[in-house]
Amino acid sequence: MSGRSIESLVLALALAAAVIFAVFVNGFASWQNVSNLAQNSASLTILSCGMAVVIITRGLDLSQIAVMVAASTAFGILLTGGYGVPAALAVALVAAVMLGVVNGWLVAYFEIPSLLATLATAMLITGGSRWAILQGEFLVLLPKDNPFIAEISSGRILGVPLSVAVAVAILAVTGILLSQTIVGRTVYAMGDNIGAARLSGLPVRAVTLVAYVFAALTALIAGLIVASSSGAVDFRTVTNGTLLFEVIMVVVLGGVSLRGGRGSVLSIIAGVFLIAVLRNGMTLMNLSTQAQGLVLGMTLITAIVIDNYRNPRDPETETQGDL
Amino acid sequence: MSSTDAPTSISTRARLKTPLAVVSFRRVVSDLLNRNWIEGAIPFIAFFILVAVVLTTTDDYFSLSNLNTLTRYFSDVALVLLAMLLVVAIGGIDLSVGSNYALCVLASLYLFHIVELPTFLVLPLAILCGAAVGLINGILTGVLGCGALLATLGTMITFRGLFVICSQASLVEISTSFRADPVWDFFGFDDFFGMPFSFWIFAAVAVVLYLMFRHSRFGWHILAVGGNRKAARHAGVPINRVILLTYVAAGALVGFAGFLYAARENSAGSDTGVGLEFFVLTGLVVGLGGFVPGRGSVFNALIGFATIFLLNNALRNAGFRGDFVQASMGFILVAVLAIDMKYRKERHRLLARAYLDPAPLALAPVMELGDLAPGKGANKLAEATLIAAGKIDGPEDVILDREGHLYCGTRDGRIMRLRAPDYTEVETFAKTGGRPLGMAFDAEDRLVVCIAGMGLYRLSGAGEIERLTSQTARSWTSLEDDRAIRMADDLDIAPDGRIFFSDATKRYEMETWAVDLLEGRPNGRLLCYDPKTGATTTVCDHLHFPNGVCVSHDGRHLLVVSTTLCSVMSFDLDRIEDGPREFITGLPGYPDNINRASDGGYWIALAGMRSPALDLAMQDPALRVRMAKRVPPTNWLFANLNVGGVLKCSANGTIEDAYWDAPEGPLYMITSMREHRGALFLAGVLNDKIGRLALTGADPAWTAPNSYWPR
Amino acid sequence: MTLLKKTSALLGATVMTALVALGAGSAAHADDRLKGKRVIFVPIAMGISLTEGWSRRMAEQAELFGIEYEVRDAAFDMKAMSELFASAINDKPDIIVAHNPTVQLLARQIKKAEESGIKVMQINLSSVQNSTAFVGADWNRIGREIAEDIVKQCGEGSGKSGKVAIVPGQLTAADSVLMNDAAFEVFKGHPEIEVVSNQASDWEPEKARQITSTVLQQHPDLCAVFGHWGVHTIGAGNAVKDAGKQDDVLVYATGGGNRLICDNIEQGVIDRYWSYNADGQGRDAATMMRVILQGAAPKEGEMLRVDSPLIVITEENYSPSLCWDMPS
Incomplete structure (x- = not known):
């Protein structure tokens, strides 16, 4: 179907970009760089998995980065406060699940549009966790010498960096969740037509909760990886918003439609691949982050236009403004 | 024939009291829920509470100088808010406003400080810059049909990158420029009639947008496209063009805002405008109570934004830190959205539950009828001959003109004429579009009709329809706007030409009138239309389902039927403001129309009969509330509308004769009757025929037109 | 935190409060002129060690001398910053402490404040506009x-x-x-x-x-x-x-x-x-604040300047005493 061919198109584009960079950019085509690229895009991949599931239900989670930062803040504070890793992890896990439940609850039971609900919770979570946990601080520094953190940031499984292994695992889990489970089928059904899904007796509300909790869990895992490797949790990651938009961009580029019901784990892989290659290549070319933003933004626009050309919306079925 | 003592006896009957207002908690709740402005009132109330709190907790936060400062910083962001309102109204969203804003700030600064253009050139170029970004958004969303959220996310990232790259080259140079210009400073810094000039610009734009949404074709097109794109397209609205232009207009507004910021701050940083889209969106959501396409409520949006803006500023000013401010913003946003969504979902349910508002009502006991009581004699209406059976649908009233032609209204809104003498041929006399009920002929033999849902109308001899009135003055004791005449029921015309007519209920429709009966509240009113002045006045408000209206034979009194109270009251036409007097009480059934009889008495149609169970239930409102809540409407206690008949009373209201219909028909639920040349013509609102009953002992020459307007 | 730790922290806090109160008592005698003066600090953002460090020192001294001290947190929002600065001018304090995010953003407002008699002390990041004082790193x-x-x-x-x-x-x-x-x-x-x-x-x-x-x-x-x-x-x-x-x-x-x-x-x-030792800068700022309130003024067209001394910390000379702590 056309959805699938978008993925292959993006993959082909990414490959083409990789080839071009390999030929023209010094240092791109090295084993070390590939490993680097994979490591740098691990957290993005993990976040995209959660976001993709939410978007396929025809939702959006603008609070994902806020959850990520809040959960890893809780983890970091407990760790520096002298609690053990298991306790800190448990608390962070409970916090992430609760935040996911709140999001899902607002969307499923109050029927607030997800865009607005998660915009609001993002503010609430960011401000609230800084206020309540950090007493207003912007930053939590993690003890790099803690063995758990050292393991996450530089450990390896079978020669693969741990973060990359985790990303692959999450991709696999997402793939299974979406294609092999009842939850997955419900997710697609909801994205396709929520009214029909509800009327045919699918547990729409429960699955919405699951989707947002899943997004929150990916946020927690990505947060642990980011915090461990950079040694800090920084609240400006939320306020300046670039990471959030990058996640949405990855998901959408690969062919997961914001109108729901379309896309798969392949889309995430394709999207991440393209973004990671472009980012890495441009960084190697010493392009500034802003110039990279320009290129990525234009890539996104091009992708939207192409997607729209290939899957035009049916003017007979649209009612109110379709975002 | 007419007894001379009757009028005096009418004039000395007991006065009836009508309440000045209906006081009921349920009524207030349901009326409030019914008002459209109640949604807009929520942000309003929030705003005033906030202002009150700030007033009481600070010393001089609202000092003139601080107000001046606040409005200065409010104005340019408010312009961005209006831009967002535009695109949200069309069913889109614009995430790129922040980047666009930054770009326009930079363009203004660059053109002013480095190119050194005069200010009056910088301004249009800045607006042009914004409009260009808007154009790209518009092409993506409007022409190419991409989703607005994604497309503007793309332009947001792209233009942010562009802005930062451009600003790196020029910001340092800009920051070292010392060019000053009075016009530039005027926009950014100076006051004009005590307020910042930028505030006046914003206010002007807001007014223009308000007028645009209200009065211009373009504004209506925006709302149409936002409300339902498919419907708008089918209605011939050039959707793509409207969307494109809306985004361009929004971009231009952002450009203007950027110019104002540049003139004020003379500076930009790489984070100028970051997060602006979400800040503005927050204000919009608080003002509109959610994300509502197809609504261009400029005022509400601004109030919502003012709330957010003020809260933000006041909290920080009071020394609260950024994290706390952010958390409280998030909390408020969640609360507003949750309350609003709950309200939207529950409103109709709540309204339906609160709407039926029963009151205790003790009816006068049924009068002694003696031999006239139903079942005592023959059911005289069974003897009626039928006219036009199956050819007319639902004649509520029937009337005959001087020539004896018969007129009646039908359910589909037509007024039919049946020609004398055999009444076999049914022809459409006029099409009204409403539900024609009571009728009367005026002095010039024109038919005047009460049309439920429309008002009072007059038909010419050729059947051309002309509206006399559809509104009366608003009563100030009611929350509900009751200007519109909701259910004009019956009328009669006084000798001086004034038309008196009843508006049976202000709260229910033609289809649900029986529920008004169940409510037992004085929801109706008596109105008067004076053809000489063209004015409509409320003669007497708060009557219990006023129905039939008849001017007495001597032309000095007005008889008005109250269906709910099973009574007839009278008004003195010379002192109509004195209110009603008792005329007949304790009727055995629910009276509908009342008309003159040839002997100086009156005919009263009984649409249904009273039952002791319902009479008792009327005394207990709680029972009826429970019933309405627990039992489906088809099983509610109702008036017995299966049998009824016609009563004949004398000039002073004594019942003299009764014509009951037979349970097996063919006529049932008689709502009106007219005497004409010794025969009684009978109509029922649910009948498909008209009955004709020959009267014994009636004046065979008497006609109603002649009785009213003798020639 | 163990109970013992909590108790000792509490005890410590009590002792500190008592000492501060004692100090305030004697200081108030020493300098009544500063009492009731008002200082507003407009930082780029609170919640970072720099601003928290400065603010702590200024607040400490302000309390000691009966100076009203307020913070208006812009939280990394430049637009809010200029807005808050404008409101601060309306409040007519004696001193506004400005933390300039860019050299241009607050320039006009600093000028306006100085013209209306409010002394502006710039901290660590300077503006193109000169004002009464600057305290910070070079x-x-x-x-x-x-x-x-x-x-x-x-x-x-x-x-x-x-x-x-x-x-x-x-x-x-x-x-x-x-x-x-x-x-x-x-x-x-x-x-x-x-x-x-x-x-x-x-x-x-x-x-x-x-x-x-x-x-x-x-x-x-x-x-x-x-x-x-x-x-x-x-x-x-x-x-x-x-x-x-x-x-x-x-x-x-x-x-x-x-x-x-x-x-x-x-x-x-x-x-x-x-x-540049933010804690030391905080003390410099607090001192400058008092000096200005006592009437110190720069020469026409100049600023009172305190450039922070620098310490270069390397792995070789590292010692915990070179760093400072924010008391919790």
């Missing part, structure tokens, strides 16, 4: 000193590649602009020094980490990383550490010397740290 000097050190470590005769990666916060921020200008001025005279990357990190550790790891990829022989601020340079330092080049690449940073950042020197994440 960015030019820091940039120059670091660049000179880089030349010494990586330049001619060092045997190193001479490759330097600069990781500024934002290219347009006042301190970044000044430090880069000074550094490039120094590098100009040393063609062997090659700046291989100058990408803004938006002050974020994670971004700095990603940029640095990619640069290391491309230039495995990198000699030095010059991070403009300690906080995000932690990310850059971690990238170096994770790549196992801890001993080959020198990581330079600047900052307020708070323990949280400072500890990273001990851990080898940051190698050389130019500290």
Whole structure:
């Protein structure tokens, strides 16, 4: 179907970009760089998995980065406060699940549009966790010498960096969740037509909760990886918003439609691949982050236009403004 | 024939009291829920509470100088808010406003400080810059049909990158420029009639947008496209063009805002405008109570934004830190959205539950009828001959003109004429579009009709329809706007030409009138239309389902039927403001129309009969509330509308004769009757025929037109 | 926290309060002139060790002398900042302490405040507009000193590649602009020094980490990383550490010397740290505040200046006493 061919198109584009960079950019085509690229895009991949599931239900989670930062803040504070890793992890896990439940609850039971609900919770979570946990601080520094953190940031499984292994695992889990489970089928059904899904007796509300909790869990895992490797949790990651938009961009580029019901784990892989290659290549070319933003933004626009050309919306079925 | 003592006896009957207002908690709740402005009132109330709190907790936060400062910083962001309102109204969203804003700030600064253009050139170029970004958004969303959220996310990232790259080259140079210009400073810094000039610009734009949404074709097109794109397209609205232009207009507004910021701050940083889209969106959501396409409520949006803006500023000013401010913003946003969504979902349910508002009502006991009581004699209406059976649908009233032609209204809104003498041929006399009920002929033999849902109308001899009135003055004791005449029921015309007519209920429709009966509240009113002045006045408000209206034979009194109270009251036409007097009480059934009889008495149609169970239930409102809540409407206690008949009373209201219909028909639920040349013509609102009953002992020459307007 | 710790903390706090109260009593006798004066601090954002450190010292002194001290937190929102500054002018305090995000943003308002008789003290980041006083670091000097050190470590005769990666916060921020200008001025005279990357990190550790790891990829022989601020340079330092080049690449940073950042020197994440000691700056600011309130004024067209002394902390001279703690 056309959805699938978008993925292959993006993959082909990414490959083409990789080839071009390999030929023209010094240092791109090295084993070390590939490993680097994979490591740098691990957290993005993990976040995209959660976001993709939410978007396929025809939702959006603008609070994902806020959850990520809040959960890893809780983890970091407990760790520096002298609690053990298991306790800190448990608390962070409970916090992430609760935040996911709140999001899902607002969307499923109050029927607030997800865009607005998660915009609001993002503010609430960011401000609230800084206020309540950090007493207003912007930053939590993690003890790099803690063995758990050292393991996450530089450990390896079978020669693969741990973060990359985790990303692959999450991709696999997402793939299974979406294609092999009842939850997955419900997710697609909801994205396709929520009214029909509800009327045919699918547990729409429960699955919405699951989707947002899943997004929150990916946020927690990505947060642990980011915090461990950079040694800090920084609240400006939320306020300046670039990471959030990058996640949405990855998901959408690969062919997961914001109108729901379309896309798969392949889309995430394709999207991440393209973004990671472009980012890495441009960084190697010493392009500034802003110039990279320009290129990525234009890539996104091009992708939207192409997607729209290939899957035009049916003017007979649209009612109110379709975002 | 007419007894001379009757009028005096009418004039000395007991006065009836009508309440000045209906006081009921349920009524207030349901009326409030019914008002459209109640949604807009929520942000309003929030705003005033906030202002009150700030007033009481600070010393001089609202000092003139601080107000001046606040409005200065409010104005340019408010312009961005209006831009967002535009695109949200069309069913889109614009995430790129922040980047666009930054770009326009930079363009203004660059053109002013480095190119050194005069200010009056910088301004249009800045607006042009914004409009260009808007154009790209518009092409993506409007022409190419991409989703607005994604497309503007793309332009947001792209233009942010562009802005930062451009600003790196020029910001340092800009920051070292010392060019000053009075016009530039005027926009950014100076006051004009005590307020910042930028505030006046914003206010002007807001007014223009308000007028645009209200009065211009373009504004209506925006709302149409936002409300339902498919419907708008089918209605011939050039959707793509409207969307494109809306985004361009929004971009231009952002450009203007950027110019104002540049003139004020003379500076930009790489984070100028970051997060602006979400800040503005927050204000919009608080003002509109959610994300509502197809609504261009400029005022509400601004109030919502003012709330957010003020809260933000006041909290920080009071020394609260950024994290706390952010958390409280998030909390408020969640609360507003949750309350609003709950309200939207529950409103109709709540309204339906609160709407039926029963009151205790003790009816006068049924009068002694003696031999006239139903079942005592023959059911005289069974003897009626039928006219036009199956050819007319639902004649509520029937009337005959001087020539004896018969007129009646039908359910589909037509007024039919049946020609004398055999009444076999049914022809459409006029099409009204409403539900024609009571009728009367005026002095010039024109038919005047009460049309439920429309008002009072007059038909010419050729059947051309002309509206006399559809509104009366608003009563100030009611929350509900009751200007519109909701259910004009019956009328009669006084000798001086004034038309008196009843508006049976202000709260229910033609289809649900029986529920008004169940409510037992004085929801109706008596109105008067004076053809000489063209004015409509409320003669007497708060009557219990006023129905039939008849001017007495001597032309000095007005008889008005109250269906709910099973009574007839009278008004003195010379002192109509004195209110009603008792005329007949304790009727055995629910009276509908009342008309003159040839002997100086009156005919009263009984649409249904009273039952002791319902009479008792009327005394207990709680029972009826429970019933309405627990039992489906088809099983509610109702008036017995299966049998009824016609009563004949004398000039002073004594019942003299009764014509009951037979349970097996063919006529049932008689709502009106007219005497004409010794025969009684009978109509029922649910009948498909008209009955004709020959009267014994009636004046065979008497006609109603002649009785009213003798020639 | 154990019960014992809690109790002792409580005890300590009580004793401190008592001492402060005693001190306040005697100080009030010493200088009644300052009582009831009003000072408003408008920081770029609270919640970072710099502003928290300054604010703590100023608040301390203000309480001691009966000065009303308020903070208006802009929380990294430049628009809000200028708005808050304008409101602060309306409140007519005696002093506004300004923390300029860019050299231009508050210039007009500083001028307006000074014209209406409010003394403006600029802290750490200066504006193009002169005002009564400036307290803070000399960015030019820091940039120059670091660049000179880089030349010494990586330049001619060092045997190193001479490759330097600069990781500024934002290219347009006042301190970044000044430090880069000074550094490039120094590098100009040393063609062997090659700046291989100058990408803004938006002050974020994670971004700095990603940029640095990619640069290391491309230039495995990198000699030095010059991070403009300690906080995000932690990310850059971690990238170096994770790549196992801890001993080959020198990581330079600047900052307020708070323990949280400072500890990273001990851990080898940051190698050389130019500290302007925010705690000391806080005391300078508080002192300046009192001096101004006592009527000190600069000469026409000049500013009262206190340039913060710098401490260069390296792995060699590191000692915990060089860093300061924010009391919790």
